[in-house]
Amino acid sequence: MITLLTDFGAGSEYVGALHAVLAAACPDRQRIDLAHDIPPGDVRRGALTLARLAPLLPHAVHLAVVDPGVGGPRRAVVLGLATGGALVGPDNGLLAPAAEALGVVEAVALHPLPDGASATFHGRDLFAPAAAALAAGARPSDLGTPFDLTGLLVPDLPAPAVRPGELAAPIVAIDPFGNLELLAGPADLEAAGFTMGDRISAAVTDRRHPATVCRVFADAAPKGMLVHIDSHGMVALAVNGGSAAQRMGAAAGQILTLGRWTSP
Numbered sequence: 001m002i003t004l005l006t007d008f009g010a011g012s013e014y015v016g017a018l019h020a021v022l023a024a025a026c027p028d029r030q031r032i033d034l035a036h037d038i039p040p041g042d043v044r045r046g047a048l049t050l051a052r053l054a055p056l057l058p059h060a061v062h063l064a065v066v067d068p069g070v071g072g073p074r075r076a077v078v079l080g081l082a083t084g085g086a087l088v089g090p091d092n093g094l095l096a097p098a099a100e101a102l103g104v105v106e107a108v109a110l111h112p113l114p115d116g117a118s119a120t121f122h123g124r125d126l127f128a129p130a131a132a133a134l135a136a137g138a139r140p141s142d143l144g145t146p147f148d149l150t151g152l153l154v155p156d157l158p159a160p161a162v163r164p165g166e167l168a169a170p171i172v173a174i175d176p177f178g179n180l181e182l183l184a185g186p187a188d189l190e191a192a193g194f195t196m197g198d199r200i201s202a203a204v205t206d207r208r209h210p211a212t213v214c215r216v217f218a219d220a221a222p223k224g225m226l227v228h229i230d231s232h233g234m235v236a237l238a239v240n241g242g243s244a245a246q247r248m249g250a251a252a253g254q255i256l257t258l259g260r261w262t263s264p
Contacts, residue, residue, distance in 0.1 A: 001030045001060040002135050005050050007038040008065070017124045018063065025132035032057070039252065041068035043093050043175055047155040050087075051097035052232055058102055063131040064124040066094050075147070076126050080106030080140040090122070093155035099163035099191065107152065108144040124208045160184040168257040169193040169235070171204075173249055178243025180250055183236040189213070189227070192258065199261040200227065202237050204254045210261055211237065211248065227258060 002022055015036050020058040022031055034053045038046040046066035054062050058081070067074075067090040075091035082103030087095045091109075110130055117125035130143050160169035160183060169184040194200055194213050201208040201223065211225040218225040220240040225247065230236040237244045237256065250256065 001032065001057060002026075002131055003032045003034045003054070003060050003062045004036070004064075005034040005038070005053070005062070006036050006156065007040045007042065007046060008036050008123075010018050012036070014121070014123065017121070018065075018128045018140060021124055021128040022063075022135075024133050025129065026136045029132075029135045032060075034062075038066050042066065042252070043068070044155045044157065045252070047094050047097045048172060048232075050094065051101050054085075054087070054098040057085070058087045061086045061088065061131045061134045062098065063092055063123075063127055064089040064098075065127055067092065067122065069120045070122050074153075075148075076110040076122060076130075077152075078106075078108045078110060078130055078134065078140040078143055079104045079152075081148075086131075086134050086140060088127050088134065090127075091153050093153045096152050096154040097157075099149075099152065104149055106140045107149045108140040110144040111146050126193045139264045148262055157183060160188050162188050162191045164193050165260045166257065167194070167235070167259075168255050171252050171254050171256050174245045174250070174252055175239075178239065178245040178247075179230070180237040180244050180248070180256060181230060181232070182235045182237070182256055185233055186229050186235070188262075189229070189235055194227070194258065201259045201261045202227065203257050203259070204248055204250045208232070208259070208261075210211065211258075217241075 052066050077089040077091045079099050169182040171180050172183045173181040198213045202211045214220050214226040214228050217240045
């Protein structure tokens with residue numbers, strides 16, 4: 001099985017090109033689109049998404065392309081996994097969290113692009129052929145030169161700033177419902193001293209918005225704002241029946257601060 005994760009946009013011709021290469025090379029292998037809606041060039045978001053989804057199919061060949069540095073000095077790599085699967089993509093931080101989650105037994109830098117290949121579409125001309133070869137039975141070592149895994153690039157995942165009564169962390173994702181996912185987990189929420197039912201504030205600017213720490217959306221009043229642990233185990237800000245992103249005027253990359261609520 002081969003999975004695909006990119007920032008190409010669902011239904012784009014670039015996604016079609018990857019499928020065409022894979023289908024031509026190994027038509028008997030099932031292909032699954034994990035995600036193509038990663039924000040363009042957002043390596044951190046792509047890395048977190050891949051690390052969540054790849055373990056659902058640990059034996060698959062995972063083709064991942066979020067590659068703003070295409071054509072530059074970054075390596076093109078294959079990582080053979082302890083589970084029997086593989087990760088294929090750019091060495092720019094995209095693969096590292098999934099590699100850590102699944103365990104790597106072999107790291108290979110792919111051979112250079114063949115003559116006539118595009119300098120800017122490595123997904124079609126380099127990564128997809130490598131993924132197809134692996135799915136057809138090739139070993140990672142057949143495709144390139146081994147390298148020391150300690151040199152694998154990791155994404156920028158800064159720790160949240162936590163102190164009693166306050167938690168500040170980057171917004172790493174905004175889903176289609178307008179929920180804001182923070183680069184923070186349950187232990188960070190606990191370290192800040194926030195527990196279920198607490199009335200707290202949320203802010204990305206000087207304006208604070210009231211929110212309640214809840215387990216599920218229905219625990220908040222209709223249109224009420226809530227802080228909860230989402231399905232990925234991350235701290236998230238949401239609105240019951242609405243969009244937290246719209247209400248906050250928030251964007252990915254901003255720092256969101258949670259604090260004790262005091263009436264204005």
